[in-house]
Amino acid sequence: MRSLMFMPELAQLVFEGKKTETRRPTQPMAPTDRLDAFQPDETFYMRERFALKAMYNTQSPNDAVTMHRECGRGRKPDVFYKGAGELPSGERWGRWRPAIHMPELLTRARLLVLEHRREALHLIDDEGAQREGFADRDAFMDAWCRVYGRASWLANRTVHVIRFRKLGTGT
Numbered sequence: 276m277r278s279l280m281f282m283p284e285l286a287q288l289v290f291e292g293k294k295t296e297t298r299r300p301t302q303p304m305a306p307t308d309r310l311d312a313f314q315p316d317e318t319f320y321m322r323e324r325f326a327l328k329a330m331y332n333t334q335s336p337n338d339a340v341t342m343h344r345e346c347g348r349g350r351k352p353d354v355f356y357k358g359a360g361e362l363p364s365g366e367r368w369g370r371w372r373p374a375i376h377m378p379e380l381l382t383r384a385r386l387l388v389l390e391h392r393r394e395a396l397h398l399i400d401d402e403g404a405q406r407e408g409f410a411d412r413d414a415f416m417d418a419w420c421r422v423y424g425r426a427s428w429l430a431n432r433t434v435h436v437i438r439f440r441k442l443g444t445g446t
Contacts, residue, residue: 287358
């Protein structure tokens with residue numbers, strides 16, 4: 276299944292249903308762009324920064340899931356998501372792991388693509404920014420510049436616009 280990575284604060288907005296659209300840069304020089312595969316009615320899962328209980332900390336996330344199942348403890352190990360806040364005190368948690376290492380079984384949200392189009396970055400308006408989880412276009416622009424750099428905003432390149440709906444929690 277395909278996936279997209281989200282920064283912790285945006286992952287939390289997706290989980291809460293307050294972010295229903297994402298813009299990502301196109302790959303203008305690449306022969307294929309992996310985001311072109313995100314088409315309406317396809318499902319993908321959200322990757323985000325996470326931590327596992329300390330007992331799983333020495334293993335890869337996939338190995339932790341396998342070990343948890345083999346011990347008869349249910350479908351997935353205890354996982355905490357950075358977007359949900361700081362690690363709970365009083366419990367032993369492992370280190371924060373990057374979103375790229377999140378296996379599908381640890382996701383907390385599956386998303387359904389409703390629309391996929393390409394448009395110039397500067398075409399975003401306040402309504403589009405709100406679907407992105409921001410108060411307005413200026414707040415979106417500030418966040419874009421923090422992630423991709425001011426030069427990326429000024430270039431006004433074509434971006435993927437993927438509108439989605441949260442289907443529910445992970446498995």
